[in-house]
Amino acid sequence: MNTFRKHVIQPIIDCWSLIVGLKITGKYFCKPLITVHYPREVIDSENLSTYGGHVELIGKPKDPATPKCISCMMCVTNCPSGCLTVVKSKAPKPTADQEAAWKAAEEAGEKVEKPKAPKNPAKFIYDYTKCSLCGTCIENCPAKSLRFSNNIYWVATSRAEMKIDLLARLKGQAAEVSAPAHAPKSEASAPAEKEA
Amino acid sequence: MSAYQNSEQMKGDFYTQKFEAGKRDGTLILNMGPQHPSTHGVLRIVVELDGEYVVRAEPVLGYLHRMHEKMGETQTWGGFIPNMGRVDYGHPMAWNWAYCGAVEKLMGIEVPERAELLRVIMTELNRLTSHLLWWGAYILDLGAFTPIMYAFDDREMLLDILQRPTASRLTYSNFRVGGLQMDVDDKCIEMIKAFIPHFRKRLPMYKDLVTDNLILRRRIEDIGIIDQDMCRRYGCTGPVLRGAGVAYDVRRAEPYSVYDRFDFEIPTQTSACSAGRYLVRVAEMEQSMRIIEQAIEMLPSAQGGYIVDKAPKPAMKPPVGEAYFCVEGGRGKVGVYVVSDGSKTPYRVKLRAPGFSNLSAFAEAATGTLIADAVAILGSLDLIIPEIDR
Amino acid sequence: MSAFVQQLLVLIVAAVAAMIWLGINALVWVYCERKFAGHIQRRPGPFEVGPHGALQPLIDGLKLMGKQLLTPDNADAILYWLAPILSMLPVLLLFLPIPYGPVLTGMDVNLGLLLILAFSSFNGLAVLLAGWSSNNKWGLLGAARAVSQTVAYEIPLLLVVLAVTFMTGTLSLTEITNMQAGHIGNWFIWKQPLAFLIFLVAMFGETNRAPFDLAEAESELTAGFHTEYSSMGFGLFFMAEYGYMVVMCSVCSVLFLGGYHGPFPGVDGWWWMLLKTFALLSFMVWVRWTYPRVRFDQLLNINWKWLLPLATFNLLATALILKL
Ligand code: SF4
Numbered sequence: 001m002n003t004f005r006k007h008v009i010q011p012i013i014d015c016w017s018l019i020v021g022l023k024i025t026g027k028y029f030c031k032p033l034i035t036v037h038y039p040r041e042v043i044d045s046e047n048l049s050t051y052g053g054h055v056e057l058i059g060k061p062k063d064p065a066t067p068k069c070i071s072c073m074m075c076v077t078n079c080p081s082g083c084l085t086v087v088k089s090k091a092p093k094p095t096a097d098q099e100a101a102w103k104a105a106e107e108a109g110e111k112v113e114k115p116k117a118p119k120n121p122a123k124f125i126y127d128y129t130k131c132s133l134c135g136t137c138i139e140n141c142p143a144k145s146l147r148f149s150n151n152i153y154w155v156a157t158s159r160a161e162m163k164i165d166l167l168a169r170l171k172g173q174a175a176e177v178s179a180p181a182h183a184p185k186s187e188a189s190a191p192a193e194k195e196a
Numbered sequence: 197m198s199a200y201q202n203s204e205q206m207k208g209d210f211y212t213q214k215f216e217a218g219k220r221d222g223t224l225i226l227n228m229g230p231q232h233p234s235t236h237g238v239l240r241i242v243v244e245l246d247g248e249y250v251v252r253a254e255p256v257l258g259y260l261h262r263m264h265e266k267m268g269e270t271q272t273w274g275g276f277i278p279n280m281g282r283v284d285y286g287h288p289m290a291w292n293w294a295y296c297g298a299v300e301k302l303m304g305i306e307v308p309e310r311a312e313l314l315r316v317i318m319t320e321l322n323r324l325t326s327h328l329l330w331w332g333a334y335i336l337d338l339g340a341f342t343p344i345m346y347a348f349d350d351r352e353m354l355l356d357i358l359q360r361p362t363a364s365r366l367t368y369s370n371f372r373v374g375g376l377q378m379d380v381d382d383k384c385i386e387m388i389k390a391f392i393p394h395f396r397k398r399l400p401m402y403k404d405l406v407t408d409n410l411i412l413r414r415r416i417e418d419i420g421i422i423d424q425d426m427c428r429r430y431g432c433t434g435p436v437l438r439g440a441g442v443a444y445d446v447r448r449a450e451p452y453s454v455y456d457r458f459d460f461e462i463p464t465q466t467s468a469c470s471a472g473r474y475l476v477r478v479a480e481m482e483q484s485m486r487i488i489e490q491a492i493e494m495l496p497s498a499q500g501g502y503i504v505d506k507a508p509k510p511a512m513k514p515p516v517g518e519a520y521f522c523v524e525g526g527r528g529k530v531g532v533y534v535v536s537d538g539s540k541t542p543y544r545v546k547l548r549a550p551g552f553s554n555l556s557a558f559a560e561a562a563t564g565t566l567i568a569d570a571v572a573i574l575g576s577l578d579l580i581i582p583e584i585d586r
Numbered sequence: 587m588s589a590f591v592q593q594l595l596v597l598i599v600a601a602v603a604a605m606i607w608l609g610i611n612a613l614v615w616v617y618c619e620r621k622f623a624g625h626i627q628r629r630p631g632p633f634e635v636g637p638h639g640a641l642q643p644l645i646d647g648l649k650l651m652g653k654q655l656l657t658p659d660n661a662d663a664i665l666y667w668l669a670p671i672l673s674m675l676p677v678l679l680l681f682l683p684i685p686y687g688p689v690l691t692g693m694d695v696n697l698g699l700l701l702i703l704a705f706s707s708f709n710g711l712a713v714l715l716a717g718w719s720s721n722n723k724w725g726l727l728g729a730a731r732a733v734s735q736t737v738a739y740e741i742p743l744l745l746v747v748l749a750v751t752f753m754t755g756t757l758s759l760t761e762i763t764n765m766q767a768g769h770i771g772n773w774f775i776w777k778q779p780l781a782f783l784i785f786l787v788a789m790f791g792e793t794n795r796a797p798f799d800l801a802e803a804e805s806e807l808t809a810g811f812h813t814e815y816s817s818m819g820f821g822l823f824f825m826a827e828y829g830y831m832v833v834m835c836s837v838c839s840v841l842f843l844g845g846y847h848g849p850f851p852g853v854d855g856w857w858w859m860l861l862k863t864f865a866l867l868s869f870m871v872w873v874r875w876t877y878p879r880v881r882f883d884q885l886l887n888i889n890w891k892w893l894l895p896l897a898t899f900n901l902l903a904t905a906l907i908l909k910l
Pocket residue numbers: 055078079080081082083084130131132133134135136137138
């Protein structure tokens with residue numbers, strides 16, 4: 001009797017679970033969709049604001065086109081993947097007159113005030129192909145000049161394009177912010193925009 | 197028989213030839229993988245089939261070997277952390293933790309309480325994503341297409357939560373020696389608090405749709421027995437071991453961090469079959485949620501920040517010595533052993549991947565089953581191939 | 587003589603119509619299935635080509651046609667290419683005897699049911715040839731599965747059909763339909779509920795649909811019997827699968843749901859047949875996107891240990907009741 005129960009009655013009772021399954025999928029069939037229907041819809045900006053895309057520079061509050069970066073190379077030395085290249089700016093080349101004046105001053109034993117090299121980097125190249133998005137550069141930047149971008153729509157068609165000139169990108173961003181009239185639908189046009 | 201069939205290429209590679217040597221009469225040798233839909237990556241299994249019955253099976257590894265251990269010897273101590281996010285895409289935070297824990301042990305760093313609690317919260321959330329991923333993929337292996345979409349619906353919410361304090365969605369590398377990369381914000385805590393009741397409501401649906409399903413139960417019950425004895429022999433840990441009735445969980449057995457403060461159960465099943473492992477994982481999701489809830493309650497009164505003061509720089513130089521640290525990952529015991537010679541780079545990093553040991557048991561468990569069962573057993577081990585090959 | 591020519595003309599028109607009907611059905615059901623699947627999984631499904639993705643199957647078909655026809659090394663080329671054709675051709679024939687409306691019957695033969703049952707087993711042969719000739723181990727496994735499956739599931743199918751024919755005394759589908767005229771109470775589903783259930787289950791087995799899609803079982807056998815097929819070779823199998831589904835559902839609605847008769851008198855018409863068939867097809871799709879796949883031995887166990895005894899019992903009971 002027990003075997004009869006186990007092999008005959010029980011399976012028939014268990015078939016109810018199949019109907020339960022159908023009920024669940026049927027229920028979800030009638031419910032609204034939950035996927036984001038790109039490109040007709042985009043991800044809400046709240047979610048996007050925490051997205052960690054490629055690394056980008058932060059501009060100075062007063063001069064958004066120039067980065068806060070002081071070319072200290074901390075990010076370059078600490079990056080585990082070696083994807084950052086920072087070139088320091090050189091001091092402006094002195095004219096012949098200035099040079100002569102300095103020489104004279106030095107000979108006279110005076111202290112010369114030579115113009116220092118600007119702290120801003122001359123070049124800031126970032127290779128996205130190598131980046132592991134670990135954030136080490138961001139933490140170790142003494143000037144707080146780096147952050148993850150929210151650029152979820154980043155697209156490149158060649159390897160060369162994956163090397164981003166972050167200075168140019170910053171300039172472009174600053175221009176976009178200062179001239180909002182040119183980009184009325186910044187949200188919608190973001191994907192199409194040519195980055196860097 | 198063409199010339200091609202007699203040529204060298206037709207005889208297969210080293211592994212097939214080696215396998216062919218012990219072939220019985222009337223059997224068929226079949227390569228499952230490296231590109232097979234249910235090996236989840238590039239695992240290859242050579243099986244000898246008698247009809248549809250598996251006579252012998254042998255996993256062939258190495259298709260995804262990325263030399264993580266060797267890379268450890270060339271990176272700085274801090275620079276190796278991102279690698280930890282890539283070892284196991286399912287539960288990367290466990291690996292992060294194991295590595296950071298080992299280095300902290302070596303350097304004698306005390307992690308602040310708040311950082312520990314945050315680590316617990318994030319690792320448990322990550323465990324949920326890991327189990328959801330496994331759950332969906334396993335049911336997909338068994339032939340149902342829909343549950344994985346429902347699982348990913350919930351998993352997506354978890355990823356949105358985890359995205360806030362980590363800035364990543366899959367390969368997290370937000371642990372640092374001494375704490376974490378970033379603190380959580382209030383919004384994140386709110387989202388977690390909202391997620392847990394939501395997920396609790398979803399679990400019965402999963403149960404009705406899948407766990408109770410007649411077909412599924414018949415597919416996985418009493419299939420692929422990996423009992424205690426086998427677990428000991430192969431070194432299986434995690435849900436495989438707990439599915440065999442051993443209540444061994446690193447979080448309880450060798451409590452690390454603040455795990456000794458939480459009240460949670462260690463779900464076990466005595467059946468030792470695929471269904472046992474399945475039920476253990478499903479039950480673990482509920483326990484993870486309990487831990488998260490308790491940790492969130494403790495969070496406001498916790499001491500310290502999200503990282504220790506004067507956290508070591510990535511180019512730190514730990515003292516000469518060695519350390520081993522293990523944590524409970526989604527798949528079992530994750531262990532990292534580091535040796536320092538006092539320089540900026542580790543002398544040796546050894547990773548103990550639970551999946552590797554669990555997979556070893558497959559060949560024995562699958563012998564004598566049908567090929568469809570072999571797929572069910574493979575899935576029930578919750579294999580993440582990058583972790584096995586490292 | 588003129589009667590013969592007339593018959594021939596009707597047959598040709600019917601065959602062409604069947605072909606068109608099959609093509610339309612395949613397109614519509616590929617689309618519907620993907621949409622249904624999408625909505626069950628809470629995503630939109632195909633959306634880009636045409637309004638709500640309605641032209642997607644057409645474009646997919648064109649894409650398939652544009653692909654290269656590949657014959658694997660060491661495959662038996664003749665059998666290999668014969669298989670998809672063999673799988674496709676009988677489907678056309680199967681549509682002929684099905685009465686879609688009072689006058690919408692391609693060929694009103696008095697052995698229509700027999701014809702359908704006989705020719706639908708061609709699919710098993712085609713699948714066997716496909717798997718076997720493609721010189722692929724996965725294909726071979728799929729073929730072996732397919733044959734034992736179709737052979738097994740044909741038996742309960744035959745037995746329940748036999749039970750219905752015991753009641754009707756005819757094998758002509760038109761006559762069977764006409765016996766269910768009137769109102770919903772006359773449908774055979776009420777007289778043969780067990781037979782209806784068995785038919786429903788066996789239908790999944792006979793058409794290789796999930797959860798009984800063991801012959802393709804992509805998570806076990808990669809793609810089973812059609813692993814090696816590319817382009818329209820695969821396309822024909824695909825169309826044939828949908829064709830068989832439509833045929834089976836049509837037969838089911840003729841046998842049990844009153845065919846083109848409405849649920850109450852005076853509203854008969856082909857639309858009822860269409861509606862019933864489509865409802866059954868939707869059910870098949872719904873089931874596919876809900877359940878895991880059964881294992882092979884379980885599949886056969888369901889057949890031999892459940893369907894067959896039940897069908898036999900049903901047949902005997904029917905015979906007994908009719909005799910009394
Ligand atoms: S995120 Fe990591 S890998 Fe990427 S640039 Fe910064 S330090 Fe380098």
